[in-house]
Amino acid sequence: MLVLEDVHTHYGKIEALHGVSVEVNKGEIVSLIGANGAGKTTLLMTVCGNPQATSGRVVLNGRDITRDPTSTIMRSGIAIVPEGRRIFSGLTVEENLHMGGFFNTKAEIRKSQEHVYELFPRLKERESQRAGTMSGGEQQMLAIGRALMSKPNMIILDEPSLGLAPLVIKQIFEIIGQLREEGITVFLVEQNAHQALNLADRGYVLETGKIRLHDTGKNLLENPDVQNAYLGG
């Protein structure tokens, strides 16, 4: 579904990704783990076309999107939950969700909105509350809900567990598992390696701009190198 072939990405003259190849198949949860500064977010941003890859190819559903502008990519059935949630704090919960379905018809928006409220009953309670006044966990739910509003067949999550309490993290990961049941492909980027690999069908380990390991989630969890570096031994 999403394929990155030997992708190099530069920030100015500095190369941040040194030829990364990643494949995410339909219906899978794929986790990408790595330390700070390994290039995880850069990889995601390259998929979104900001910055664009300097060489290599990004293919989504068989279409080369390497040179497409961000706005086009984000309208082709892919949704991203950006790092740090980035909800519209001045708008209400409902309005945030509506922004997520910006390019859909009103009927579609209504349907996806109900669906999001089923997934996150908490958001329904807070429907007309200003999004910025909610707790971190609720904001993360809103960010995921907003991404789902465009009815994507693939969702990319950038550090959804960032700054959240363990209990809330558990909830969020349960929801991510639920998304797979619904047939949504999930590409998960996490520092929280244990949870991310536990949930994932397959996983990639990114180290200083290169893919170091690639295996099933379970194998990676048992891999001594991964255990040492990311799971605290």
Added chain:
Amino acid sequence: MAAKNFGHAFFCAFITLIISYPIIGFNLEAQGIDVTLTGADTTTIVLVLLAALVVFLFQLFRDQIMGALKRVPMPSSDANKEPMAENKRAKIESWILTGIVVFALFWPFFVSRGSVDLATLVLIYIMLALGLNVVVGLAGLLDLGYVAFYAVGAYTFALLSQYLGISFWLALPIGALLAALFGLVLGFPVLRLRGDYLAIVTLGFGEIIRILLNNWTTLTGGPNGIGGIPDPTLFGMEFGRRIKEEGNTSFHETFGIAYSGEHKVIFLYLISLVLAVFTALVIRRFMRMPVGRAWEALREDEIASRSLGLSRTAVKLSAFTIGAFFAGFAGTVFASKQGFISPESFVFLESAIILAIVVLGGMGSQIGVVLAAIAVTILPELAREFSEYRMLIFGAAMVLMMVWRPQGLMPMRRIHIELEKQE
């Protein structure tokens, strides 16, 4: 309470003394070819001492005074009250607004020519502020060179009428469209900029336009400006005593009424009123459309907006273009009202005043912006009796306003768009 402020208050009073005494107290007087320094007379010294005392007392009891100020009831503290039902309030609001517009239609026939003239100016500022409100209030793009688009509108009409003899009604859309084009052109290079950087570039743009108009003497007449800009006509009827252009009739002869200079003033006022209402309605329409929500989303969070597939280019350019369009509108009306324009009218101060109107009114709020436009235009006129102190009063009013209501006169209530419920 007061004791802990004593040192600070004493310091402030001392500063007041050493600053104001040399400035006000010393005079340089020319005696023949020599210049001598003379001290102040007793009254000035007393006044300076009094000022220092006022500063001292204010600083000493600052906490109490500011506390008392905070308790002064707000002019409209509806933020705390239970809001009325959305549709009920909308209905009441639309009735009140219609009432005001109808009143404004008949009002000029009962007041002096000077008031109508001032009201026309107010309406021009309303158009400008509503336009800038799109750029600054809704899209959150700080534009300090907005007056450039105003100038483009005004000069388009002036030049077209001078060189091609084009009338007001034809120049109105041309001026607005040309200003919109300039908005688009300015929009491209500043797409990537935000905040302070954007402000500096737009400031530069405003100055470029003004300096260009000032120095391109062969075309624009430079600092001498362009005069003899025709007045608008009503279906080919002119409002002057004598007909200037072949084929036109004159208003007072057609209707068989005595000539009066007021007709023209009132007519201009009515045109401005119609255009201002048109501006408000069109922008209100935009605010309800997806593009309006996109402006707000981009203002709130650019990265999030882009992650939802909004095109930054399209959203920003549309805000710049639409804002500039209405500035062009206002410029054309302004040129016609003045009959003479020069680069003097389009200095940075104008941009600053329009921006002040938007901020005072409450960013994004249309009613607030209209109220602020009225206040900011009329206040200096009312304070004219205080002659040289009027800008001081104006400044003080602004400062007080920002202390009391930093969110503006009428903070923006975002229009709630309901999805019609299907049962």
